[in-house]
Amino acid sequence: MSDSRANRRAVVIDDDPDVGGLLAAILGGAGFDVKVAADGPTGLHLVRDFAPEITTLDVNMPGVDGFETLRRIRLLSSTRVVIVSGRVDEIDMVLGLSAGADDYIAKPFRAREMRARIEAVLRRSAEYGPVSVAVPETGWLNAGAVRLCVAQREARLHGRLVALTRSEFELLAGLAIACGKVCSKEQLVGTLRLRGEAGSGLVTDSDRRALEVHVANLRRKLDNAGAHELIETVRGIGYRVAALVR
Structure with missing residues (x-):
């Protein structure tokens, strides 16, 4: 990620403190100011008040699960959302992407891969248009x-x-x-x-x-x-x- 982008913010929503801490360290190392939440409602408040550029979201959380949290996030924010979950069945991926996730990454993950995937999601947000080819003048x-x-x-x-x-x-x-x-x-x-x-x-x-x-x-x-x-x-x-x- 380019260091030219100032005031970058990220929110991590995960009830596992070890995973949350690791994700916070990865994002912090990439230059983000990171806030961590251990449950969906707290994460929603952070997304609303902190206005993050990127949000990582676990699925298996007590109370409000990750899918419902994502649906609520999409009502109040355009933050990029990467689901990070131990649930790797196709139906879980379908539910996550259908609810508006930008990527779905399985646990356990490697730190280098996680950072690369987050970089890719943010490049997609920063670039204009879906592909690097000419678009007709009419738009x-x-x-x-x-x-x-x-x-x-x-x-x-x-x-x-x-x-x-x-x-x-x-x-x-x-x-x-x-x-x-x-x-x-x-x-x-x-x-x-x-x-x-x-x-x-x-x-x-x-x-x-x-x-x-x-x-x-x-x-x-x-x-x-x-x-x-x-x-x-x-x-x-x-x-x-x-x-x-x-």
């Missing part, structure tokens, strides 16, 4: 019948707004820019992380699973809006916008 992209306004990060189908998370919008925009060409899972992970050239860097099984969850959620929302079968799976490779295939 709009087309994915079949779905139109994407890059400046406002809005997706519309026949003029009606389709509510997408940031990650879902970036995925659909990346696929639209590809103009019907297949985007590999590695490329799309790179799009979400903004690691530089698509596909560069280590892509883990956890990355691929998270991507698959994002794509599944995106497909469900598009289908509910009336854009059926817009995203096609190309087995063994990745995805493309079927309506743009020439």
Whole structure:
């Protein structure tokens, strides 16, 4: 992370003092002013009052669990949220990402990987647009019948707004820019992380699973809006916008 960004703040929400202390040390070493909460309600107050740039969140906490805490966070803050949890079943990842998490990292984790993942989430927040390629001068992209306004990060189908998370919008925009060409899972992970050239860097099984969850959620929302079968799976490779295939 660049040291040029001043007054960076982070909140750690975890009922395990050892894990909370480790996360606070990692973030503190990256230049953040860190506040730690041992439960969801206290964490919510910190997010509201401290206005953190990044928040890490455990799932298994007494009282208000991490998923409910995340839903409440999203009502009052745009802080980037990274779930850090020992629950690694796919359904838990689905719930977390669907509720608005920006990343989902399994415990136990390595300090270096944790810092790299947090850096990637924050780069995504700092950069403009989902991918490092030219966007049409109109500021709009087309994915079949779905139109994407890059400046406002809005997706519309026949003029009606389709509510997408940031990650879902970036995925659909990346696929639209590809103009019907297949985007590999590695490329799309790179799009979400903004690691530089698509596909560069280590892509883990956890990355691929998270991507698959994002794509599944995106497909469900598009289908509910009336854009059926817009995203096609190309087995063994990745995805493309079927309506743009020439």
